[in-house]
Amino acid sequence: IHPTGKLFVLSDGEGKHTTVELSEPLEEEISGVLEVVGRVTNQATIMCVSYVQFREDKSPFDLEIYNEALKIIHEFPEYFPFG
Amino acid sequence: QRIRSQNIVPCTVSQLLAAEQVDEAFRIRDVEISQVTIMGIVRHAEKAPTNILYKVDDMTAAPMDVRQWVDTDEAGGENVVVPPGTYVKVAGHLRSFQNKKSLVAFKIMPLENMNEFTTHILEIVNAHMILRKNLMSASRVPQSFSSAGIGDMGGYGGGGSLPVNGLTAHQSQVLNLIKNCPVPEGMSLQELKLQLHNMSMSTIKQAVEFLSSEGHIYSTVDDDHYKSTDAE
Numbered sequence: 001i002h003p004t005g006k007l008f009v010l011s012d013g014e015g016k017h018t019t020v021e022l023s024e025p026l027e028e029e030i031s032g033v034l035e036v037v038g039r040v041t042n043q044a045t046i047m048c049v050s051y052v053q054f055r056e057d058k059s060p061f062d063l064e065i066y067n068e069a070l071k072i073i074h075e076f077p078e079y080f081p082f083g
Numbered sequence: 084q085r086i087r088s089q090n091i092v093p094c095t096v097s098q099l100l101a102a103e104q105v106d107e108a109f110r111i112r113d114v115e116i117s118q119v120t121i122m123g124i125v126r127h128a129e130k131a132p133t134n135i136l137y138k139v140d141d142m143t144a145a146p147m148d149v150r151q152w153v154d155t156d157e158a159g160g161e162n163v164v165v166p167p168g169t170y171v172k173v174a175g176h177l178r179s180f181q182n183k184k185s186l187v188a189f190k191i192m193p194l195e196n197m198n199e200f201t202t203h204i205l206e207i208v209n210a211h212m213i214l215r216k217n218l219m220s221a222s223r224v225p226q227s228f229s230s231a232g233i234g235d236m237g238g239y240g241g242g243g244s245l246p247v248n249g250l251t252a253h254q255s256q257v258l259n260l261i262k263n264c265p266v267p268e269g270m271s272l273q274e275l276k277l278q279l280h281n282m283s284m285s286t287i288k289q290a291v292e293f294l295s296s297e298g299h300i301y302s303t304v305d306d307d308h309y310k311s312t313d314a315e
Contacts, residue, residue: 033197037142052124052168059196066201073204078112079211080204081097082143 001026010034013067019045033061091118091174092214093206097143099177100184109177114214120174121147121186122194122203125167135164137191139173148185149173170194172203250294253282257290261300262311269303269310 001008005025011017020036030053038048054061073080094111099119102109109116123141134153138146165171175188194200250258260278264270275287282290291309294300300309 052170054197055170055195056197059198061197062201065198069201069205073208076208076212079208079215080095080143081101 001030010036013063013065013070020048020051021045022048032056033063091120092116092210093203094119094121094211095143095207096121096123096139096141096145096147098207098211099147099186100144102177102184104179109179111211112215113218114211117176118174119177119186120172120203122170122172122200123147125165125169125171128164128167130164137165137171137173137188139171139186148183149175149188149191150185151188151191165191165193170197170200172199251290253286254290254293256282257287258294258299258311261294261309262313264310267303269308272307 006022008020009017010020020038033054033056034051035054036046036048036051038046041047094116098111102111102116121139121141123139125137126140126146127138129136135151137149139149140146170193172192172194173186173188174190175186178185178187256279257275260275261270272287272291276284279287291300295302298312300311302308303310
């Protein structure tokens with residue numbers, strides 16, 4: 001997380017990094033797995049609209065498997081339409 | 084021929100919004116659905132005297148209205164409102180009123196393990212694919228198939244055909260020979276042994292037994308002659 005609190009770096013299920021920018025600095029401490037909803041900018045960063053922290057208190061979230069699942073659903077747009 | 088849905092089918096909100104209504108039933112690309120499960124994040128929760136109205140967002144479309152009826156006789160317990168920002172699994176019935184779709188939930192559970200979300204999205208693809216295949220091959224002899232990882236909400240419906248590439252090399256070879264046999268009484272075990280020099284009689288017999296129990300072949304004049312159910 002950047003010192004200004006307006007930028008943080010996430011790494012995905014394949015170990016690739018991406019920068020997420022916020023319009024307002026972070027008001028809380030965040031850690032672990034986050035789901036960010038936002039727009040891709042032309043600097044290849046994500047302008048964050050909202051984020052949610054995944055619960056990992058009972059079981060850790062398997063990010064690699066989730067990544068594989070995403071690839072699969074994108075292969076079948078007829079069974080998983082994005083409206 | 085329609086498959087009557089007696090199952091609960093995992094869906095995306097985008098699929099539910101796209102579902103067509105025919106008389107009393109809904110159809111997603113010809114697959115009939117009624118009871119569904121969706122998984123998403125609660126964006127809004129409004130408590131009314133007789134029900135709680137949630138808006139659940141699974142990111143495939145705009146958040147969907149989910150109504151949960153509240154038992155006014157019961158105090159507490161069932162009527163705890165799930166706070167916005169929580170991921171939930173909703174099981175309910177699809178409804179359409181004045182062209183607006185919504186769900187009437189019989190169960191709303193906050194997710195405790197986010198890996199369930201990964202399972203859910205895969206189950207959606209799997210369920211719709213299998214249900215669609217069942218429709219296409221409704222004339223086939225129903226066969227058993229194993230489906231990995233069906234959740235606690237139940238399965239997807241009756242038989243379907245196993246993909247041919249689920250067979251071992253030996254089984255595929257035996258099946259292909261039997262399929263291509265033009266003789267009315269089918270292929271005999273002796274004939275198979277003649278054609279398949281690399282296979283022992285016991286391997287051939289094992290393959291034939293497996294194929295027969297899976298419904299790919301059936302015995303004709305006697306237990307030594309087989310024809311394919313899949314005749315070309």
